[in-house]
Amino acid sequence: MYSTTKSVLAIIGGIIVIAISDSLSDAWGMHMADESDTKISEKKVWESTYATFFSKFIFTFTFIIPFLLLEVLNAIIICVLWGILLISLFSIYISKQRKIPYYKVVLEHVTIAGIVIIAAYYAGVLIRIFLN
Numbered sequence: 652m653y654s655t656t657k658s659v660l661a662i663i664g665g666i667i668v669i670a671i672s673d674s675l676s677d678a679w680g681m682h683m684a685d686e687s688d689t690k691i692s693e694k695k696v697w698e699s700t701y702a703t704f705f706s707k708f709i710f711t712f713t714f715i716i717p718f719l720l721l722e723v724l725n726a727i728i729i730c731v732l733w734g735i736l737l738i739s740l741f742s743i744y745i746s747k748q749r750k751i752p753y754y755k756v757v758l759e760h761v762t763i764a765g766i767v768i769i770a771a772y773y774a775g776v777l778i779r780i781f782l783n
Contacts, residue, residue, distance in 0.1 A: 653727055654775030663718050670711035678704035710737065731768065738764050 652662040682700040685691045691699075714733065717726035742760045746753040 654772045655778050663715055666715050670708050674704045674707040677707055
């Protein structure tokens with residue numbers, strides 16, 4: 652959002668839209684996947700659906716806080732660092748569950764996140780160039 656527009660309002664609006672739409676779509680996907688598994692009870696299906704929605708919504712919403720407290724560039728840096736920290740912590744958890752070295756999982760996931768950040772930035776630059 653920043654590479655397309657320098658507007659804090661647009662960035663916060665984008666985060667809110669992502670918090671709602673991504674959380675709902677992931678919760679719906681979990682619901683459908685769990686519902687197709689005949690071994691999972693209806694209660695567990697709904698627990699999984701709600702847990703997915705609320706956890707994704709809350710985590711995504713935390714990215715608004717830096718934009719309310721800091722200048723835009725500082726907020727972006729904090730959000731990138733916050734995202735890398737979250738990805739690293741979840742990756743360590745996953746590596747322990749799978750009993751594999753944590754650094755491999757962290758490196759893989761942080762690298763993918765870096766690629767996503769760079770691609771999104773340059774997509775925003777291209778949008779700004781072609782639509783201005």
